[in-house]
Amino acid sequence: MLMSKAAYAKHRGVSRQTVYDWIAKGDVVMSGSKIDVNASERKLKNSPAVHPWHDPDKKVNISPRAALYSKGEDLSDVKNQPFTVSVQEAANMVLTLDDIYPPAETEDELRDRVLDAAEALGLEVRTVDVDGDEEYIIGIELYDAKQDKTVHRFDSYLFELEALTFLRWLVVTKRLDDTELENVTKAGLAALSEPFVSNVKAVYADRFESDADEV
Structure with missing residues (x-):
């Protein structure tokens, strides 16, 4: 499944800037200008765990x-x-x-x-x-x-x-x-x-x- 950056940000409950940061760090898998959601999720599962808390209202992941x-x-x-x-x-x-x-x-x-x-x-x-x-x-x-x-x-x-x-x-x-x-x-x-x-x-x-x- 492919998503735009804006749609993926909404899907993950984060800001678009966070998605851009993930792209820059190679944390998501791109297919052209779209994000490959399934491939990105598989990659995320194999990545080190991060702190789970985030503020759902402000969409700010805790550092x-x-x-x-x-x-x-x-x-x-x-x-x-x-x-x-x-x-x-x-x-x-x-x-x-x-x-x-x-x-x-x-x-x-x-x-x-x-x-x-x-x-x-x-x-x-x-x-x-x-x-x-x-x-x-x-x-x-x-x-x-x-x-x-x-x-x-x-x-x-x-x-x-x-x-x-x-x-x-x-x-x-x-x-x-x-x-x-x-x-x-x-x-x-x-x-x-x-x-x-x-x-x-x-x-x-x-x-x-x-x-x-x-x-």
Whole structure:
């Protein structure tokens, strides 16, 4: 079976640029200007396995380097090992992972991103709740234990996303006071890559439902 490059890209769930890269590397079998799908599939089966994760919405295959940040594998020792980087290096790492690190698909995953990011920058996440009732959390605040002060408070409807946006802004625009970050983690920096969530309504399903019930 022969396919055009565009049709093969759609068939494989990747961008056309990815197909062009495969052609340049000889990873697919060409027949004139068309791709021989059957021959290419046989060749692929005999090739070394690649990391299976990809974002079906963005059609971006994860790179071997970015696989270290993937939530889909048990790489906690690697992702959570503290290390030291300059403020510039931290910014570069976050930007490199944009559209590569898998976004949160549930509210629990989104909370993990906030916790990972705050911890990497030496901050604590404290809940803001109604009369001390943790079942009714209405926001969070980022607390700096070293300076014994609240850095920022977020009590809007989407407070997790606002917190991540704020932390990303601090890192990417290099507004941190330290010239070096001594205890960052790969998970923490990856948590600041965009997009933060795959679908806002899906991640915040409970909040949208409760909001609808009140109407």
